[in-house]
Amino acid sequence: EPEVTQTPSHQVTQMGQEVILRCVPISNHLYFYWYRQILGQKVEFLVSFYNNEISEKSEIFDDQFSVERPDGSNFTLKIRSTKLEDSAMYFCASSVGLAGWDEQFFGPGTRLTVL
C-alpha cells in the first residue's frame, strides 16, 4: 500500500540553525500539506501546496518557513533560523484532490528538537 514517508525521523539542531525536513508524498497525489504538533498539543495546519505554489498558509507559517518541491517526488519544509518553540513533530500529508471527501494521507512525522 502506498504511503507518505518522511526523513529524518528525528532531527536535533541548535537554535538559529536552518533545518530541512523532507517528505515523499504518494506518487499520484497532487496536494501536499505540512502540519505540526507540539508535544501534548493538537495537530496544527501550517501550509498547503499545489502546482508548485502555496495554496494556503496559517499564521504559524511566517517568513522563517518555506516549502518547496525540488523534484518530482520530494516535498520539503525549511525553517531558516530555528527557535526553541519550533520543537515539535512535523507531519507531511498528501491527497489526490481537495474535495471535501478527499482523504489526507499522513507520514510518520519528523521530531524536531531545537536546543
Place this chain on the structure above:
Amino acid sequence: DAKTTQPNSMESNEEEPVHLPCNHSTISGTDYIHWYRQLPSQGPEYVIHGLTSNVNNRMASLAIAEDRKSSTLILHRATLRDAAVYYCILSQRVGTGNQFYFGTGTSLTVIP
C-alpha cells in the same frame, strides 16, 4: 477555523462497542466530517468521513445528526489496538486548499 468539540478522554472495555461523540454546531453546508485517529508516536490516520448520511466501513460507522451539528463515531468492538486519540475534523475547502483543523481529540483507553 471550524471548531469541533469532543470529550478529552473515554474508556471502553475490550470487545465492547464505543461511541465517540463530536459537536460541530458551526458546520457549513459544504463541510465534510472526517474522523482520524493517532496511535502513539504515529501520524494521524483516516478512519471514516461523511456529509449527511450515516456511513459504514470496515473500521467503523459514522452517525450524523439530521441537523449535522453533531456526529458519533462508532467502533463496534473495541480492541486494544484501537487505543488512540480520535479527532473529529471538519474539512473546509479554502481557495485551492482543503485544510484540516484538528481539535484536541478524544483519548480512548481500551481496558482488557
